[in-house]
Amino acid sequence: MLSLRQVHKAFSTPQGELPVLNGIDLSLDEGESLALMGESGSGKSTLLHLAAGLDVPDQGSIKIDGQNLAQLDDAARAQLRCHQLGLVFQQFHLVPSLKVIDNLRLQARLAQREDPEWTNHLIHRLGLSGRESVYPEQLSGGQQQRLAIGRALAVRPRLLLADEPTGNLDEQSADTVLGLLLELVAETRCALLMVTHSARVAAPLDRLVRLKRGHLQDEPA
Numbered sequence: 001m002l003s004l005r006q007v008h009k010a011f012s013t014p015q016g017e018l019p020v021l022n023g024i025d026l027s028l029d030e031g032e033s034l035a036l037m038g039e040s041g042s043g044k045s046t047l048l049h050l051a052a053g054l055d056v057p058d059q060g061s062i063k064i065d066g067q068n069l070a071q072l073d074d075a076a077r078a079q080l081r082c083h084q085l086g087l088v089f090q091q092f093h094l095v096p097s098l099k100v101i102d103n104l105r106l107q108a109r110l111a112q113r114e115d116p117e118w119t120n121h122l123i124h125r126l127g128l129s130g131r132e133s134v135y136p137e138q139l140s141g142g143q144q145q146r147l148a149i150g151r152a153l154a155v156r157p158r159l160l161l162a163d164e165p166t167g168n169l170d171e172q173s174a175d176t177v178l179g180l181l182l183e184l185v186a187e188t189r190c191a192l193l194m195v196t197h198s199a200r201v202a203a204p205l206d207r208l209v210r211l212k213r214g215h216l217q218d219e220p221a
């Protein structure tokens with residue numbers, strides 16, 4: 001459902017061209033979960049941004065459900081992101097002026113894919129029943145990230161892209177949030193590509209790949 005073929009990406013810096021990805025091949029099947037590890041600066045977020053269509057590769061192709069992102073215009077890419085992708089980042093990126101329930105509904109509303117029954121189920125699964133009308137700042141960090149995960153899954157995306165989703169949480173909250181994320185991903189049967197620095201976080205996922213000097217290496221999960 002996600003396929004990268006010979007993807008190259010370099011950035012222009014004051015010191016000259018910085019090659020980051022040097023021919024990445026990666027496939028992710030429906031419902032499969034993949035951990036992406038690698039040293040700081042190895043290009044993990046760059047790869048995730050390319051998969052999300054937030055940036056474009058210099059060379060190579062990126063397909064989601066057979067659609068080549070390079071052949072879509074900005075509007076079509078945004079549409080695909082809205083309908084097929086869920087994004088979760090280390091910073092929760094909740095809207096501070098919106099109540100919990102409205103943050104949860106946000107992406108589904110934009111995608112015109114609201115499903116009150118699923119939203120209610122999510123609120124319950126996120127452990128936020130009774131907190132629907134509070135604002136994000138009144139939630140703990142773990143609760144905020146659970147809400148961000150729920151928002152990403154409210155559209156029942158085909159693919160969830162997560163960049164260090166537990167990186168901002170203490171170990172106990174991280175475990176709770178990761179457990180919930182994996183349960184909801186299994187429940188919605190969406191594929192998961194997760195960037196993490198932690199072998200512990202990567203362990204329950206189906207596969208593990210490591211970025212090194214612009215190339216991907218498969219590792220035993």
Ligand SMILES: Nc1ncnc2c1ncn2[C@@H]1O[C@H](COP(=O)(O)OP(=O)(O)OP(=O)(O)O)[C@@H](O)[C@H]1O
Pocket residue numbers: 011012013018020038039040041042043044045046047
């Ligand atoms: N827009 C940009 N312009 C110039 N250089 C960039 C840009 N984005 C990323 N880089 C550089 O590309 C390299 C890879 O960055 P990236 O954020 O993908 O790494 P990462 O593996 O996610 O790192 P970390 O684990 O620290 O988050 C880094 O050297 C970074 O400085």
